[in-house]
Amino acid sequence: MRRYFVGGNWKCNNTLAQTQSLINSVINKLVFDTNKIEVAVAPIFLHLPWVQANIQKNVQLAIQNSSLTKMGAYTGEISVEQVKDFGIPWVILGHSERRQFYGETNEIVGKKTRLALDQQLSVMACVGEKLADRESGQTTNVIQAQLAAIKKELTIEQWSKVVVAYEPVWAIGTGKTASPEQAQEVHAFIRGWLKSQIGTQAEQATRIIYGGSVTEKNAADLIKQPDLDGFLVGGAALKPAFADIVAAANKGR
């Protein structure tokens, strides 16, 4: 019932020539069933015009961040109105790198999510625990607090435009993937939270995707988990391996 979702988060990687090559040699050659799976990629802001003009129609675009402020005198920002105006349907918010390096708190992520949804954008909302949280048994508390800050800002209807990305911080860029069982445990927790805090519709319809060292080698095992609806891919999204990850999701459970 839920369509799988695979996002490629390109982070602050690639020159324009590298992005062009990735689009031409990997992204525009992806073949998948759009009834079964959605695919979106997130280049850096500056590359979006070229990518938008040259990407195959089945792959959607995402922006990696949006502003906490609206259009106006806010030097260096890009607001959700401008994202919408430019025709970008998706925004990644609350990525752990934004939280870690740019001071984004749960409250900021909640507010940014509301601003984006108020513009009818769709949001990949990222949550995840640090290694120390996991080791001290705080994983679900941390995730619950991250989700609660988003819930506080949204109407129940707005959850239909949210994909929750579970990205354990200790697995991002480390080559240490959560095992399928570890991922499923947290995904099931998030689904339970959606049921108790938002409602049955959100519980059943919300995609919960996994991110953190996803590769062409582990994607097929991860996707077998019943509460795992796809991936948010970093490093492997810059390589031909992304095609294998999309193929694994297209095959499904």
Ligand code: 13P
């Ligand atoms: P890696 O796939 O490089 O671990 O990054 C995951 C991620 O942060 C996606 O948003």
